[in-house]
Amino acid sequence: MVDSKKIISTYKNIKLSGANVTVPHKEYAFNLCDEVQGIAQKIGAVNTLVTKKGKIIGLNTDASGFYRSIESFKDIKSALILGAGGTAKAISFILNENSIRTTILNRSKDRLDFFEKAGFENFSWDNFEIKKFDIIINTTSAGLKDETFPLDKAVLSNLMSKSKYAFDVVYGRNTPFLKLAKQNSLLSKDGSDMLLHQASIAFNHFFGNIYDLDIIENYMKKSFFL
Numbered sequence: 001m002v003d004s005k006k007i008i009s010t011y012k013n014i015k016l017s018g019a020n021v022t023v024p025h026k027e028y029a030f031n032l033c034d035e036v037q038g039i040a041q042k043i044g045a046v047n048t049l050v051t052k053k054g055k056i057i058g059l060n061t062d063a064s065g066f067y068r069s070i071e072s073f074k075d076i077k078s079a080l081i082l083g084a085g086g087t088a089k090a091i092s093f094i095l096n097e098n099s100i101r102t103t104i105l106n107r108s109k110d111r112l113d114f115f116e117k118a119g120f121e122n123f124s125w126d127n128f129e130i131k132k133f134d135i136i137i138n139t140t141s142a143g144l145k146d147e148t149f150p151l152d153k154a155v156l157s158n159l160m161s162k163s164k165y166a167f168d169v170v171y172g173r174n175t176p177f178l179k180l181a182k183q184n185s186l187l188s189k190d191g192s193d194m195l196l197h198q199a200s201i202a203f204n205h206f207f208g209n210i211y212d213l214d215i216i217e218n219y220m221k222k223s224f225f226l
């Protein structure tokens, strides 16, 4: 794996003009690029690098990619995000920018400081009280390679019984979270569309945003779902 500290020097050495950055390098790249634009400034992580006039610009397309992937979910006014890592940061700010009241629930307290300072309602498992949210979003890696839930199953089931939608950022896997959502008759999605959309938005940045996103996505889908 590439050493995070070498992300930018590697980018320069191999003369790239655009690149996607993935876990665990997004925060490092944020600190090392020449300029950070858009919502990435709030998130503190970039997943896209583009060279413009000799400067390396950092952007975050996870946020807009996520939002584009929930466009079919109508009338969302409140959201509960499970987890408080980099993906939770991206999703929380884009929801907030779209006037969706967003609450963060994390297993432990440490990572909640960031959200507290940013003004988000936040809880750890210790002090959370169940209430109604329109959408529940799993940003933890629970269920990625195992059969675990991101939250106590009974608490999650209770939350889902009051909710309309569920979204798991994990893709290509019917996670325990998604299975429980279906049992509770929620409309649900895994992270495949988010992956596709963040990539198509990044691709458009590489080429000066001259293309129609729908057209990029039609081409990408053909290789993505092979």
Ligand SMILES: NC(=O)c1ccc[n+]([C@@H]2O[C@H](COP(=O)([O-])OP(=O)(O)OC[C@H]3O[C@@H](n4cnc5c(N)ncnc54)[C@H](OP(=O)(O)O)[C@@H]3O)[C@@H](O)[C@H]2O)c1
Pocket (backbone or CB within 6 Å): 023, 062, 083, 084, 085, 086, 087, 088, 106, 107, 108, 109, 111, 139, 140, 141, 142, 144, 148, 149, 150, 151, 169, 170, 171, 191, 192, 194, 195, 196, 198
């Ligand atoms: N679909 C897409 O396009 C897309 C885009 C970006 C990321 N992702 C996926 O998003 C996931 C998270 O990435 P990230 O960078 O945000 O991770 P991260 O920064 O490592 O954050 C992980 C968070 O999940 C919590 N967590 C981990 N395991 C847990 C468990 N078993 N039960 C409950 N909570 C748990 C952690 O809680 P503690 O603080 O208590 O440790 C932490 O808040 C990854 O699976 C990644 O592949 C998907």
